[in-house]
Amino acid sequence: MLKVLKFGGTSVGTLERIQNVANIIKDIKDDGHDVIAVVSAMSGETNKLLEYADHFSSNPASPEIDMLLSSGERVTSALLSIALNDQGYLTTSMSGREAGITTSDAHTKARIENIDVTNMRNAISDGKVVIVAGFQGVTSNGRVSTLGRGGSDLTAVAIAGAIKADLCEIYTDVDGIYTTDPRIEPKAKKLDMISYDEMLELASLGAKVLQTRSVEMAKKLNVNLVSRSSFSPETPGTLITKEENIMEKPVVSGIALDRNQVRVGLYSVKDKPGIAASIFTGLADANVNVDMIIQTVGVDGVTDLDFTVPKTELDTTKKVMAHFVNDAKKIDYNEEISKVSIVGVGMKSHAGIASKAFQALADENINIRIISTSEIKISMIILEKYSELAVRALHEAYNLDK
Numbered sequence: 125m126l127k128v129l130k131f132g133g134t135s136v137g138t139l140e141r142i143q144n145v146a147n148i149i150k151d152i153k154d155d156g157h158d159v160i161a162v163v164s165a166m167s168g169e170t171n172k173l174l175e176y177a178d179h180f181s182s183n184p185a186s187p188e189i190d191m192l193l194s195s196g197e198r199v200t201s202a203l204l205s206i207a208l209n210d211q212g213y214l215t216t217s218m219s220g221r222e223a224g225i226t227t228s229d230a231h232t233k234a235r236i237e238n239i240d241v242t243n244m245r246n247a248i249s250d251g252k253v254v255i256v257a258g259f260q261g262v263t264s265n266g267r268v269s270t271l272g273r274g275g276s277d278l279t280a281v282a283i284a285g286a287i288k289a290d291l292c293e294i295y296t297d298v299d300g301i302y303t304t305d306p307r308i309e310p311k312a313k314k315l316d317m318i319s320y321d322e323m324l325e326l327a328s329l330g331a332k333v334l335q336t337r338s339v340e341m342a343k344k345l346n347v348n349l350v351s352r353s354s355f356s357p358e359t360p361g362t363l364i365t366k367e368e369n370i371m372e373k374p375v376v377s378g379i380a381l382d383r384n385q386v387r388v389g390l391y392s393v394k395d396k397p398g399i400a401a402s403i404f405t406g407l408a409d410a411n412v413n414v415d416m417i418i419q420t421v422g423v424d425g426v427t428d429l430d431f432t433v434p435k436t437e438l439d440t441t442k443k444v445m446a447h448f449v450n451d452a453k454k455i456d457y458n459e460e461i462s463k464v465s466i467v468g469v470g471m472k473s474h475a476g477i478a479s480k481a482f483q484a485l486a487d488e489n490i491n492i493r494i495i496s497t498s499e500i501k502i503s504m505i506i507l508e509k510y511s512e513l514a515v516r517a518l519h520e521a522y523n524l525d526k
């Protein structure tokens with residue numbers, strides 16, 4: 125079998141951890157499999173590099189940030205290659221460029237456009253373990269680019285798809301996908317399987333265990349994706365697969381928490397056609413990712429409008445909103461909120477799922493500010509200080525610990 129393995133930041137966080145990864149790869153190679161390993165930077169490294177840049181500028185050029193950040197994953201790929209090679213294995217480390225990954229020129233959030241697998245294939249034919257620096261590629265201008273935070277997951281899935289690997293295993297610091305973040309709810313249960321769509325919702329609603337775009341890509345390219353632990357590699361992980369492969373479909377599969385949201389409130393906005401259109405067009409043009417939107421019924425020619433944006437896009441949002449100060453009595457920004465969501469494919473065919481969530485939060489005296497629903501998820505904006513309580517209350521309400 126050809127396996128693509130990805131090792132995240134904590135899995136390569138120290139020299140001992142890198143040695144541990146080398147041992148995992150050795151075992152898989154000794155079992156007769158071909159291996160492409162994708163590695164992240166050592167944990168904390170990417171943030172440290174960003175702080176270095178921040179020391180010199182509050183607005184550094186994005187191509188320079190990519191030059192800087194891409195170095196983190198190159199360090200680990202070279203070290204892992206050296207460690208394995210010293211144990212008698214043929215290895216080669218590759219940057220994104222050497223691995224044939226070309227991207228758009230949207231620096232710091234580039235999209236993978238093509239993967240030319242020739243170099244990787246040749247190295248595999250030579251019997252080598254290929255070790256790819258994750259999270260990066262090269263633009264058509266020949267500049268190094270990065271794929272957005274958590275992007276090594278995407279590198280691994282995209283390579284697995286392009287080279288038609290049999291399996292893509294994402295090794296991290298927990299042994300799979302749980303019903304909720306096990307660091308918040310110790311009673312969370314590991315799932316044996318989860319559908320691409322549910323995983324996509326969980327990831328985009330805040331469960332950072334897999335990067336959202338990597339799940340999207342896995343679904344599109346039909347990659348057999350497994351999430352598992354480098355700390356206990358003997359424990360089987362969670363398979364992320366097509367919905368039809370899952371026999372017993374749970375009504376609710378998991379709870380996600382996103383603390384990275386800000387609620388923007390506009391009070392007494394003039395209730396006339398075109399206001400919402402110009403606000404949201406302005407935000408879209410500035411590349412702000414607006415999430416939940418709620419507008420109350422107009423009274424006396426005015427109405428209230430609330431929406432949420434990611435905290436990282438707050439400065440840009442404020443700049444855009446400055447154009448609308450005369451259209452509302454007041455605009456305010458509340459960063460002390462979070463979004464808690466329940467996800468499950470079974471919601472499509474079951475009634476009473478939402479009311480159970482609202483009751484569970486009401487029983488804990490937690491006020492819900494905004495609600496939004498789709499076919500397989502319900503999201504609620506609450507005060508941030510109640511985040512963990514809300515996650516645990518919902519986890520219990522749907523019996524996810526059973």
Ligand code: ADP
Pocket residue numbers: 131132133134135164274295296297298300301302303304305306307326330331332333334378
């Ligand atoms: P890596 O550095 O390996 O990429 P991440 O820190 O990005 O790892 O993701 C792993 C973390 O995701 C876990 O430590 C866990 O706290 C968190 N997490 C959030 N939601 C879940 C979930 N539903 N199941 C498992 N882990 C989760």
Ligand code: ASP
Pocket residue numbers: 132133164165170171196258259272273274275276277
């Ligand atoms: N090192 C990058 C980050 O911290 C990419 C990754 O780990 O996947 O976001």
Ligand code: MG
Pocket residue numbers: 132274277332333334335
């Ligand atoms: Mg990650």
